[in-house]
Amino acid sequence: MNELFPIYVKLDQVETLLVGAGPVGLEKIQAIISNSPNAKVTVVAEEICHDFYAFVLGKENIVLHKRSFSAVDLYSKQVVVLATNNPKLNSYVRELCSDHHILLNVADKPSLCDFYLGSVVQKGNLKIGISTNGKSPTIAKRLKEFLNDLLPEEIDETLNLMADLRNQLSGDLKEKITVLNAHTEQLIKQNEYDRAN
Secondary structure, three states: OOOOOOOOOOOOOOEEEEEEEOHHHHHHHHHHHHHOOOOEEEEEEEEEOHHHHHHHOOOOOEEEEEOOOOHHHHOOOOEEEEOOOOHHHHHHHHHHHHHHOOEEEEOOOHHHOOOOOOEEEEEOOEEEEEOOOOOOHHHHHHHHHHHHHHOOOOHHHHHHHHHHHHHHOOOOHHHHHHHHHHHHHHHHHHHHHHHHO
16 A cells, blocks of 8 residues: 655755765756755765766755765754665664654665655646655656656646636635636637547
């Protein structure tokens, strides 16, 4: 049973620690920054691969330390991502994060995670998170590709128009939902008519 609760975190308002700056660390920092360009991330790694260094170069919201992890690195952090192949370190950080109520993600170790970094489909303001409960990242990636191809780029324009309409409406939430539902029903009927003709 999938008991995950999907949330969207404003990473520019919390402090994130990434441990590891190899190929897996690069994948994690790219996912973080592509979804939240202003995320505040501290990176600690003994070794930093060239591509990782090139990716973070010039990004002032990312602080990079070339050294071993220390428990003090957790100070003021709310989110931690481990991209190491060191089981002993992973277990140690898991204990520290549990003790300090810090959310943890450990690459390729679902049993150590408090949360997963799922595949994300983004078209402007529309963002769809895909999770397989840690069972198959490959299927999540395939679904991402499918939805990316399926959703038109113009969806963001529609979202902006709907936001404008919502902001112009008066009344309580129930009245607003009724008007928005009627409007979207008209759009669907128009689209069906256009396809038929």
